[in-house]
Amino acid sequence: MDFTRDMVIGVFAGEIRGPAAVAIVRVTREPNRLVVWYTFRDTRPMPAAESGVPSTPFSIIRLPRSSLPVSFVQVKAPQVLRRP
Secondary structure (H helix, E strand, O other): OOOOOEEEEEEEOOOEEOOEEEEEEEEEEEOOEEEEEEEEEEOOEOOOOOOOOEEOOEEEEEEEOOOOOEEEEEEOOOOOOEOO
């Protein structure tokens, strides 16, 4: 990767008990900033199951280099329940 031409942007959810997912879904360029749109989903198993294992969800993307400031906007995502 050539940092003179490219840059990376990441969204990190920190440590969370149980499974979760973070995804960068869109990046838009405005005249005075870049806007990173992301989702955060809790993907815990169905309520009958226990999941205390910590996770650290993140999403990283590569973009053409820009000197514009970056803003982050969370897009609401539905909770996903899955069977254990």
